[in-house]
Amino acid sequence: MTTPYEHHDYDVLIIGAGGAGLRAAIEAKQRGLKVGIVTKSLLGKAHTVMAEGGMAAAMGNVYQEDNWMVHFRDTMRGGKYLNNNRMAELHAKESPDRVRELEQWGALFDRTKDGKILQRDFGGHRYARLAHVGDRTGLELIRTLQQKVVSMGTDVFMECKVLKLVHDADGRVAGCVAYWRPTGEFVTFSAKAVILATGGVGKSWKFTSNSWEGTGDGHAMALWAGAQLIDMECIQFHPTGMVWPLSVRGLLVTEGVRGDGGVLRNSEGKRFMFNYVADMFRAETAESEEEADKWYDDHTAGRRPPELLPRDEVARAINAEVKAGRGTPHGGVYLDIASRRSAEFIRRRLPSMYHQFMELAGVDITSESMEIGPTCHYIMGGVKVDADTAATSVPGLFAAGEVAGGMHGANRLGGNSLSDLVVFGRRAGMGAADYIEAGQAATSLDMGEVEEAIKEALAPFDRAEGENPYDIQRDLQEMMQLNVGIIRNATEVEFAMGELEKFTERVKNIKVKGGRAYNPGWNLATDLPSMISVSKCVAKGASLRKESRGGHTREDFPKADPEFAKFNFAHSTSGGNWDSEIVTVESPLLPMPDELKALLEEAN
């Protein structure tokens, strides 16, 4: 087709080049389809690269007792039963194959003594289950997939930012409009199927482990295109982010530190996690330090240390200790592995943590404790998809990875993200291929939608005066941190909803300085509508969910309420614009088949 812009035509267009996007590309490519990948960064730099600890898969290489049923049950319990049970089932069943296939493509995981893939302990997983490479597993995953994708001859559009999805006349997703960051020129893509693999939203909070990319583009674009977002109030605050110096506040400290023996202490030197064991986990958690310490070497000799409870539990406990005045000088708690493991062990198992603290904080983690505190890390919520095909409710649109919702329920277990990427990245590739083969795909692009998106993107250049987008971003981050953070209440969340309306108006008054070529100010101006749309869904979900569950804690409703365990809050817009009103409904959970129910009951 002809457009006034540079134009490309694909069978499958994938937006995002992290683990999910790359894995989807491989699958679609293997089906003989013409595949394009669009990424707003360079290839190999997506957020996946920052993942540290490992990918969860019940391979049973360290504990033979492990199997998909235990993994399924851990995932559901970790998610406080808000999960899409079919996704959790598929994930638990398929992740071992997905890990092993990475070695067919050149990955080199750490090994057990008998030459199998080594697995490490992580929070919420009953057995040592995380395949890993030291503490740089995400790098291994993305590099392996990247090299595989390149070897297959896939087209990758780097530093190309997608602004909006575009439909055909029948409302199917038919492509998108984007711009090249280096030149500022617009480009259109038409595709029979579009897969969103755009990652998360964490950049809307002040203290976050997310890079600049985590602006929720895919969440927002799906919402604007007519799809539903679920569980948006469920945000994971990772318990261990750096707190000092301020310039690195929020930077991730891997859960692997605790998996490998690290413990949390307050300013009195006390291992406080023993005081924060919820009833749900009491039976399987150690009661004394002595019992907990036996467990590391032999999981049958004692029960799990409370430091390895799911992330939401640990983050809340740290928050409570600091609030009670038992925090560190910089408002965190201590993470101590120095007193518990040899320097050689620490450097071998946690090399990048060693360097990160040495170079950025001047702290030698082999002899000193780390100061850590919760940091915004991951959104469990996302686009509502069909588990088997990753299809959204909009024909032609698929979603996988962090941008998709349901898999992790109200709280994600560490290590379940990297495996999520490859399990559902593959399924999205399959789902898109099946959809195309069924012959119902779009063939035209609504140029009216293209022109409108371009006009909106260019508006900040045309205004005589207006606001600096960086000021708006900073204020948004502070507002969300304060009012829709780790602990919430009705007053603050409602205040946030009001503020977000004001932010909407401010974004309409942005003035961008300079030209279009590689202009970060302009790029931020195009991110802000997504950040605002997504934040509205988060705040609205947080206001409606009048209970505490997983990554959503309400101090005015501190307990979980069984009534709220029956549905997700699902958000959509009717207008299709970034400032359209958001409509929220209760969307019942997928009924659970009896055989899965039995697995959960067995565990209780």
Place this chain on the structure above:
Amino acid sequence: MADVTMRIWRGDASGGDFENYTVAQNEGEVVLDVIHRIQATDAPDLACRWNCKAGKCGSCAAEINGKPRLMCMTRMDQLPEGPVTVTPMKTFPIIRDLVTDVSFNYAQAEKVPAFMPPPMPEGGYIMFQEDVERGQEFRKCIECFMCQDVCHVIRDHEANKMHYSGPRFFIRYAELEMHPLDQNDRRDLVREEMGLGYCNITKCCTEVCPEHIKITDNAIIPLKERVVDAHYDPVAWLGRKITRRTKKSSAEAAVQPAP
């Protein structure tokens, strides 16, 4: 803390110059923090590339006081007193300000013949830690391309880019050569088309590697030895034929579809 003057190169392919920005400093800051503050205030259009701000993605490489560094891992308080000069990597064409066109590296990546293992046995491959560790060292590479930037073979001689893949890809070839499972033989390719012979082991690449990969000692020198073996030593050639698994020739390897 005293204010600091940042001398930042600003411009594009048509030319440019240094601009000075005087900004406040805060405890523990890295160069990227200061760049971000300039972006957020004085110069929202100041182009720089970054992602993770934790030394894990390799996006923010630039030359700080003339030396290739990651901006996110260079603490301001460890630089000498006085103005701090930040320029884009010299070896690559300028896009704008601190952002360069690193597509040379992605083009080199496309030329690497794919990894080719034997079929996977039921339950996965068996490999031992001591056998995977050599490759794991090279797989730590975060593709910041500072080794490419500092390598004088291409830094000072643009024309060499035609037939030289550079240290980042020598460690990639070494990794595949040493991979316990790989069955492709890329040694002729590395010698004939990737320009391994141009490297005269000055170790500049090793010195700038933020991952502390011993690029020269552990990758380039062993790779040179293996390439020489393959090409010139008939005894070694015969010995390999008898004892080693068969590797495909580079010509076959280049067209081999990935599994």
